[in-house]
Amino acid sequence: MRKKILAANWKMNLTQAQAEAWLQEFKSLFSLVEQQELRIYPSAIYLKEVYAFEFHAGAQNFYFETEGAFTGELSLAQLQSIGVSSVLVGHSERRHLFHENTALIQDKVKACARAQMPFVLCCGESSSVRERGQHLAYIEAQLKAALQDFKAEQYSLLTVAYEPIWAIGSGLSASVEQITEMHLFIRHFLEMQLGPNAHKIPVLYGGSVSFENAADIFSCPSVDGALVGGASLDPQHFYQLWQALSA
Ligand code: PGA
DSSP: OOOEEEEEEOOSOOOHHHHHHHHHHHHHHOOOOTTEEEEEEOOGGGHHHHHHTTSEEEESOOBSSSSSSOTTOOBHHHHHHTTEEEEEEOOHHHHHHSOOOHHHHHHHHHHHHHHTOOEEEEEOOOHHHHHTTOHHHHHHHHHHHHTTTOOGGGGGGEEEEEOOGGGTTTSOOOOHHHHHHHHHHHHHHHHHHHGGGGGGSOEEEESSOOTTTHHHHHTSTTOOEEEESGGGSSHHHHHHHHHHHHO
C-alpha cells in the first residue's frame, strides 16, 4: 500500500509571527496517522522553524548547482543541513512566473537524484490545452521531459503532483472524473517509464482542494493525497484535510 501525503504549500504567505502562530495551533491539533505523511512547504525563511516543530520541512525552491557564485539561491546541501527533507520541482508558478523551462527542471531533477533529495514533481495543463483535448499528451510530455535522466532504481525519491493550472487558486477544483482519468494515466506512464516499482510512487492532486471537496477527492483510489495552497494557510482548515485523508 502507498502512503498518503498531505502537503501544505504556503507559497509567499505568512509573516514570522503568523507562521509561528500557525505552527503552534496546528501542533496542538495534530496527531500522527499510520501510513499518512504530513509535509509543510513554507517560505525558505521558516524552514528551520517548521523543522524545530518536528514537522516535515520541504523547500518550495532551490538551485541545482552545489555551491558557488549564485546570488540569492539555495543549494540542496544547504537545505539538507537545516533539516529539509524534500523539495518541489516544476510547480506551474515557477514555470510561468519565473520562466523555469524544461532544461532547468531536468537539472533540478538530476540534482535531487545526486543529493538523494526526495522531490515532488508537479505537472499540469492550462485550460486551453484541456479545451483542445490534449491534456493527456501534454502531461505525458511534461513528465517524460522532466524524468528523461531519472533512473528507475531511484523511484523512492519521486512523488508526482497533478495540478491543473486552471484549478490552482481558482476555487474550481478538477472533478473526480477528471482527476481519476489523469491519475490513472500518470500511473500507467510511470509504470511504463520506471518499471515494476513505479506502483509505489505517490500521485497527489493539487488545485483548490478544500474541506468542501476533500472527501470526494480523497475517495478516489488513484489519489494518494494532496498538495494544498490556499486552504493550508488556516491551521484549522488544514487540519480538517488531514482528518479527511484518513476518513
Ligand atoms: P491551491 O494551490 O490549493 O491554492 O489551488 C495549490 C498549489 O499551487 O500547490
